[in-house]
Amino acid sequence: MGxxxxxxxxxxxxxxxxxxxxxxxNFLLPRLMGGDIADTIAxxxxxxxxxxxxxxxxxxxxxxxxxxxxxxxxxxxxxxxNMGVSYVNYPAPVTEVMLSALPWTLGTVLIATILSYGIxxxxxxxxxxxxxxxxxxxxxxxxxxxxSVPYFWIGIIMIMIFSFHxxxxxxxxxxxxxxxxxxxxxxxxxxxxxxxxxxISMIIASLAGHILVLRNNLIRVLSEDYMLLAKAKGLSNxxxxxxxxxxNALLPSFTGLMITLGHVxxxxxxxxxxxxxxxxxxxxxxxxxxxxxxxxxxAFLFIAISVIIANLIxxxxxxxIDPRVALQ
Amino acid sequence: xxxxxxxxxxxxxxxxxxxGVLGLAIIFCFIVIAIFGSYIAPYEKNxxxxxxxxxxxxxxxxxxxxxxxxxxSQMIYGTQTSLLVAIVAGSITTCIxxxxxxxxxxxxxxxxxxxxRIVDLFLIIPTLALMIILASFLPSMGVTNTILIIGLxxxxxxxxxxxxxxMSERESGYVEAARMAGMGDLEIMFREIMPNIIxxxxxxxxxxxxxxxxAEAGLSFLGLGDPSAVSWGTILSxxxxxxxxxxxxxxxxxxxxxxxxxxxxxxxxxxxxxxDRFQANRGNAAL
Numbered sequence: 079m080g081x082x083x084x085x086x087x088x089x090x091x092x093x094x095x096x097x098x099x100x101x102x103x104n105f106l107l108p109r110l111m112g113g114d115i116a117d118t119i120a121x122x123x124x125x126x127x128x129x130x131x132x133x134x135x136x137x138x139x140x141x142x143x144x145x146x147x148x149x150x151x152x153x154x155x156x157x158x159x160n161m162g163v164s165y166v167n168y169p170a171p172v173t174e175v176m177l178s179a180l181p182w183t184l185g186t187v188l189i190a191t192i193l194s195y196g197i198x199x200x201x202x203x204x205x206x207x208x209x210x211x212x213x214x215x216x217x218x219x220x221x222x223x224x225x226s227v228p229y230f231w232i233g234i235i236m237i238m239i240f241s242f243h244x245x246x247x248x249x250x251x252x253x254x255x256x257x258x259x260x261x262x263x264x265x266x267x268x269x270x271x272x273x274x275x276x277x278i279s280m281i282i283a284s285l286a287g288h289i290l291v292l293r294n295n296l297i298r299v300l301s302e303d304y305m306l307l308a309k310a311k312g313l314s315n316x317x318x319x320x321x322x323x324x325x326n327a328l329l330p331s332f333t334g335l336m337i338t339l340g341h342v343x344x345x346x347x348x349x350x351x352x353x354x355x356x357x358x359x360x361x362x363x364x365x366x367x368x369x370x371x372x373x374x375x376x377a378f379l380f381i382a383i384s385v386i387i388a389n390l391i392x393x394x395x396x397x398x399i400d401p402r403v404a405l406q
Numbered sequence: 407x408x409x410x411x412x413x414x415x416x417x418x419x420x421x422x423x424x425x426g427v428l429g430l431a432i433i434f435c436f437i438v439i440a441i442f443g444s445y446i447a448p449y450e451k452n453x454x455x456x457x458x459x460x461x462x463x464x465x466x467x468x469x470x471x472x473x474x475x476x477x478x479s480q481m482i483y484g485t486q487t488s489l490l491v492a493i494v495a496g497s498i499t500t501c502i503x504x505x506x507x508x509x510x511x512x513x514x515x516x517x518x519x520x521x522x523r524i525v526d527l528f529l530i531i532p533t534l535a536l537m538i539i540l541a542s543f544l545p546s547m548g549v550t551n552t553i554l555i556i557g558l559x560x561x562x563x564x565x566x567x568x569x570x571x572x573m574s575e576r577e578s579g580y581v582e583a584a585r586m587a588g589m590g591d592l593e594i595m596f597r598e599i600m601p602n603i604i605x606x607x608x609x610x611x612x613x614x615x616x617x618x619x620x621a622e623a624g625l626s627f628l629g630l631g632d633p634s635a636v637s638w639g640t641i642l643s644x645x646x647x648x649x650x651x652x653x654x655x656x657x658x659x660x661x662x663x664x665x666x667x668x669x670x671x672x673x674x675x676x677x678x679x680x681x682d683r684f685q686a687n688r689g690n691a692a693l
Contacts (some may be wrong), residue, residue, distance in 0.1 A: 093525075095527065096527050096530050096531070099527050099528075099531075100531055103531075103536070103539075104539070107539055107540060107543060108539070108543040156546065210657045215479060222671055222674045222675065222678070223667060223671055225616075225670070225674060226616065226620075226666070226668075226669075226670030226671040226673075226674060227666065227670075228623045228627070228639075228642075228666055229624075229664065230623075230624070230627050230642070231623075231644075231659075231662075231663035231666070231667075234642075234645075234646060234651065234659055234663070235659070235660075237651055237662070238651050238656065238659065242652070242654070243649055249651075252613050259541065323680045340529070340530065340531070340532040340533070341532070343532050343534075343535070344532045344533065344534030344535065344624070345625075347534060347535075347538075347628070348624050348628060351627065351646070352629070352646065362538060363628055363629065364630070365542075366538070366542050366628060366630060367629055367631050369542075371542070371543070374538065374539060374542050374543075375539065376684050377535075377538075378535050378536075378538065378539045381531075381532060381535045382530075382531050382532075382535065383533060385530055385531065386530055386531075389530050
């Protein structure tokens with residue numbers, strides 16, 4: 079029951095193909111954009127010196143113009159974990175910069191996604207159970223509105239209210255200056271204190287999608303015959319609502335959860351800039367400002383890999399929640 | 407002329423209910439502001455000789471920013487860019503999404519399956535990350551490039567939605583009849599099926615337009631917008647870059663965000679109205 083080998087192989091295979099596509103996109107896109115990156119950088123940093131351009135070309139593996147040769151070099155380097163050297167953080171390699179930024183982003187994004195899913199779930203159930211009620215209408219309109227607002231704007235507003243005016247949370251950053259001198263418990267408290275506002279902002283920003291999906295699913299489930307049967311059998315409200323209704327409505331929304339994860343990561347990129355939170359978003363932002371091309375590419379790859387792995391985990395968990403999936 | 411009138415009447419039919427009308431009214435307001443922007447705006451575009459950080463007053467309804475620009479004027483000019491990006495990028499997205507969706511849904515087989523596998527692959531990779539890498543490697547970012555990047559990368563989800571709707575249409579009697587009458591695949595797809603799923607297409611159109619507004623704001627905020635253009639996204643990005651929060655300049659932060667929110671809210675209301683009506687008529691519509 080549950081996990082069968084065929085299903086697992088298929089999902090892992092799909093993840094690997096996606097990974098390969100992401101890697102290839104990462105290789106091809108900058109080259110398709112035209113223009114010589116080496117020349118661009120050389121003109122920005124070294125007055126267009128041909129020597130610098132040539133050196134850069136060699137560093138990027140652009141000295142041999144054969145695309146297939148470049149591609150092979152790129153793949154070989156990648157498998158050795160080498161994504162080049164970041165200019166901004168010279169001489170730190172891209173992999174190192176990204177690995178130190180990734181935990182901050184993953185931590186906040188995952189916690190925010192799970193909490194927002196849970197809260198959205200409860201509001202959605204409540205709304206759908208009495209659809210047309212005042213609560214349902216308000217939650218619907220608020221959801222539409224929240225869906226219309228950029229993530230980072232919610233972040234700015236939160237900072238303005240809770241950090242600047244009420245002084246309840248720090249204005250940004252993930253850890254204070256005296257972090258190293260703190261005790262273990264002190265470190266944890268301060269990390270939570272700093273992460274609270276970004277996480278709450280992300281929850282608010284991503285809540286609407288979950289409410290809408292769950293509400294619509296549950297309304298559909300509630301019109302099923304088995305719901306009527308359950309009522310006729312005299313089952314309690316509570317039992318019908320959660321074990322019959324919500325459980326069945328949950329299943330289709332689970333795939334939606336993974337699609338929103340991509341959204342949330344996109345939102346987190348801008349959210350981190352607002353909070354000066356040292357994750358992938360802030361690194362990417364600084365890389366864009368400084369035309370740090372290897373770092374931009376590295377950021378893309380790290381984002382893609384994290385989302386692909388998260389998706390794979392979700393795919394593998396899915397049959398446990400809904401055994402029918404693996405049988406198809 | 408008569409035909410145009412009947413088309414307009416048909417479109418009006420599609421946008422029902424208080425929600426839809428309210429949404430349309432909101433969008434209409436923004437379009438008027440965009441078209442007559444240069445007449446409405448109290449001051450010239452990018453005029454920077456006012457005192458900086460003025461709070462709202464009768465001379466500057468929304469105050470001034472750190473450069474001494476009148477924020478209300480910048481907001482009005484920003485409406486033009488933001489709406490332009492939204493509408494053109496939204497249309498590009500819709501064209502690709504409808505094309506891929508209908509072909510994949512109608513053809514089925516290896517073409518349909520293949521197209522959808524590709525869509526599934528790219529759906530996993532966050533769109534904003536793709537946009538970032540494209541935008542940052544372009545030699546320069548103008549409004550055209552912003553539109554193209556958003557338009558060409560946002561159609562994936564829409565293609566899925568159109569495909570599933572096409573697949574359920576494919577089984578209907580009228581498609582069978584058209585096939586019997588000897589119509590070609592192209593004709594069936596675009597003259598028979600497409601008109602029947604217009605509501606779903608419209609609902610998707612307004613959703614992708616919303617996404618385009620938000621994507622433009624996000625890209626501008628990341629420093630990947632057109633540096634010379636004024637849009638709601640660039641106003642917000644400048645406000646953040648100049649520490650508007652620390653100067654307590656809420657008049658610089660609230661308006662652009664609220665404008666984005668109101669416009670998108672209008673679009674979502676219209677889309678929802680269309681979909682409600684379609685679902686009531688058909689009993690099935692997946693978005």
